[in-house]
Amino acid sequence: MALLRAETPAPLAHVHELALGIGGAESNLAIALARLGTPVSWVGRVGADSLGERVLRELRAEGLDVHGTVDPEALxxxxxxxxxxxxxxKVWYYRSGSAGSRLTPADVAPGLIExxxxxxxxGISLALSDSARDTVLSAVARAQAAGVPVxxxxxxxxSLWCDRDAAAAAYREVAASATMVFAGEDEARLLTGADETASVADLARSIAALGPDQVLIKLGADGCLALVDGTEHRQAAVPVRVVDTVGAGDAFVAGYLAELVAGRPVAERLRTAVTTGAFACLTPGDWEGMPRRHELALLHQAEPVSR
Incomplete structure (x- = not known):
């Protein structure tokens, strides 16, 4: 999506300037992975308009292999x-009938997933439209058939769902076919139907019972809990002075996946995950603060000036 961002605290009714950029969970994660040195292909749909051009231009500039369908009939x-x-x-979405909501299984090229x-x-794509949901389910089915982890x-x-029960059912359908599931604590309760008495570890075990062998519960300033092949792991967060938390969850997932793809152990995956998540909180914008791999040590060094 295109993104308009107020730079100063005020009601939008009284804001006179907005910064223009792009955003979206999948794009945020893809950029973070690319900056960590992981080759990434991005699949999506934009309108035949200047904002769509901006989206594709930014993604290509970040080194992504962009498979972007340009829709001449939607914005x-x-x-x-x-x-x-x-x-x-507060985030306001204008996505109903957008180009992204018109994503179809045909937009995902043969062989790309395989x-x-x-x-x-x-789960965002599941909420956009029937065709977008079908695209996700088709992609997951293709990955399963090819032995590709999901x-x-x-x-x-x-705000994208009119029914919490429908959202939970859709999430459970994908989670049952996934290799790994990431969720915040509230999202985990929604996914499992658990009440407030269930512990975070209970939530992870309930999600694992659906099928995935890796479950990661994102806990913000409290770090995370991971259940990997039945073994529980905990990782503290990296303390930072927060500017904007949007994109931090995407950065966390990217850090974990980058190390997973590289074949690194769980402890290293989690350390990188919380570090990339912390970096995303340091700047305004959804993805601009995502770190390069050589920057990961910056949050752990005592000397503030590098010479």
Whole structure:
């Protein structure tokens, strides 16, 4: 999507300037992976408009292998971030009938999934339209048939769903076919139907019972809990002075997947995940703060000036 962002705290009704960029969970993750040195192919649909051109241009500039269908009959989706206070952000979506919502299984080229190391999808696409949901399910089925691992980030967006039960059912369908599932604590409760008495570890075990052998619960400032092949792991967050948390979850997933693809052990995957997540919180924007691999040590060094 295109992204308009208020730079200062105020109601949008009184904001006079907005910064133009791009955003979206899948794009954020893809850029973060590319910056960490992982080759990435991105599949999506944009409108035949200047905003669509901006989206594709930015993704290509970040080194992604872009498979972008340009739709002449629909506009590029838009989101606007309203910074009502210095600590809170409200996101407004304008996606109904957008080019992205018209994604179809035919937009995913033959062989693209079958030749991949891993397929990553999110719950956002499931909410956009019937055709977008069909595209996700088709992609997952193709990955399964080819023996390609499937990564699923729930990424629940309440404003895109009219029914929580429908959202939960859709998430469970994909989670049952996934190799790994990422979720925030509230998303995990939605996915499993668990009440507030269930612990985070209970939530991870309930998700694992659906089928995935790797479950990661993102806990923000409290780090994360991972259940990998039945073994529980915990990782503390990297403390930072937060500017904007949007994109931090996507960065976390990217850090984990980059190390997974590289064949690194769980502990290293988790350390990189919380580090990339912390980096994403340091700057405004959804993806601009994603780190390069050589920058990962910056948050752990004592000397603030490098010479």
């Amino acid at each position: 590029t989706g838009l989101m606007i971030k309203e910074r009502r206070t210095s600590d809170t952000v 030749e991949a190391t891993l397929l990553h999808v999110t 990564s699923f980030d729930v990424n629940h967006r309440a």
